[in-house]
Amino acid sequence: MDVARAFAEKERLQGLIDAAVLAAAGTTDKNARFAIASAMLSKASDEPLDIEDVLLAENADGSLTGTYSGSIKTNFLQLAGLPSFDLKVSATALASEESAASTDCIYVLASQGQDVLINSGANIYSKTCRVNVHSKASPAFIMNSGAKIDTAKFCVKGTNYIKNGGTLSNLEVGCTPAADPYAGTLPEPMVSSSCTTSGTMDGQRITLKPGVHCATTFNGSPTITFQPGLHIIKGRMIINSGATVNAQGVSFYFPDVNSEIRANGELTFTATAPTTGTYKGLLMFEKTSDASNNANKQQYIFNGSKGEILEGIIYLPNRNVTYNSTTNQVNRITLVVNQMIMNSSNWLLEPYTSGSSTPSTGAYVRLIQ
Incomplete structure (x- = not known):
């Protein structure tokens, strides 16, 4: 002991x-x-x-x-x-002087065992993206047959893994993964006790103003437009099958680990982060200043998109992310999660390079020892 x-x-x-x-x-x-x-x-x-x-x-x-x-x-x-x-x-x-966003685009932070699971049908391709797996567990990751991960580098801190088939390009084990570049640096907004929207919403075309959206469900297969600005998702937002989501210049903020956007499949989703302002570069992020919140990791599912375009930083270090979605063009993101499952996804990926709200000195800081 x-x-x-x-x-x-x-x-x-x-x-x-x-x-x-x-x-x-x-x-x-x-x-x-x-x-x-x-x-x-x-x-x-x-x-x-x-x-x-x-x-x-x-x-x-x-x-x-x-x-x-x-x-x-x-x-x-x-x-x-x-x-x-x-x-x-x-x-x-x-x-x-090398930009962090120019090379590193996926960070998996957990070290509990099977922290990355790559299932049959997962296909990820990137010319320049580096994947950073911090796990030293046994096994750090599992890859099953019928999957193909082709990135510039797949860096795993540990040396024990299970590979049952598939193709995994540029794997390096026992290496030093890049550290979480945003830890403790992102702004956290105050969350109003009142809700801008709540409950069930009907209609073929729905427009949401920036604000607090509380336990919201969209019926049917509407076109949902999030106006530019900060949208705080409080509780679960359910978007049913067949919906189309447009969110240009938008930041989604989750004030606790039980808040999420949950899509039920066949979703067309287009979302880009703001290019100016307090939340510049932040597409999705969550509260990390609360120790009890950080200790309560929860699942987050990117579910069943038939076409997806994402640009920005997705900072969810308290989430065990399952990725089921398909992209119809290159997604430019920086993704930070606790654990990650890659299912039957077809993912074209490059690092997000259009800036962030992280304080910048013009330099990329990395651990070298």
Whole structure:
């Protein structure tokens, strides 16, 4: 039990150090780096780490290394003369002029086992997209026969996986996946207690103004237009089979993990993120500042689209995403999820490159160690 606690604590500390150096490496000012790293460490939902316990070192290539050395007390092994375990973690981040969006477009963050499942009929193609799987579990991913994943890179942190057939191009195991580029940086709107729309809506053509949409269901097969702006989806929005959705210049925000847009198949869906303003680049995102919300991962299904066009950042780190949809042209997205299932989808994919609401220094920051 003491050893298991020590390993769990070391992994938690590693995540904190990774986040701190990634946040701080984007600036070259030494004082600013210290302040940014301190702010990131203080955001930890449990037992924030004191910046005084972390050594920050600037390297000759401009990268930043953070190192923490400490210990954890034992409960049982102290009876055998071992009162504590020494713990040491470090990480190095480098900022370069390469854009994060120009290469990395899928991030799967979980490490619980079978964190990516690629089923028969899944077809994903991208010339430049890199897939980042953070799982070190056994297995980290499973791929079944009849699937084809052809991306620029399929990076898996762990080395154990199950491949029952299919084609998986440019697989690298035991590599360092790119970290979540948006952790702790996205704006979270205040959610009004009153609803702009709610309940069941009928009609062949329905237009929704920006606002809070509460547990809304659309009957029949209407054409639904979301006007440009922020649309807060509170509860489940159900869009029935055969509907057409137009959402140009729109951000969808989910204030908790039980809120979602659920389509029932045969949907034509066109959605693009705003190109200016507070929510620039954000197509779909969710609340992540609530620790209890973050601890309650839920399923999210991109279901049965017969034609789909998406452009923007889809930030759902608390969702186990199932993707069943078909695209009729290239989707340009950056997708961050907890776990991912790829079913019989035909997906043409390239990274989203039209900007985001993330604070920018003009550099792409990545972990190199």
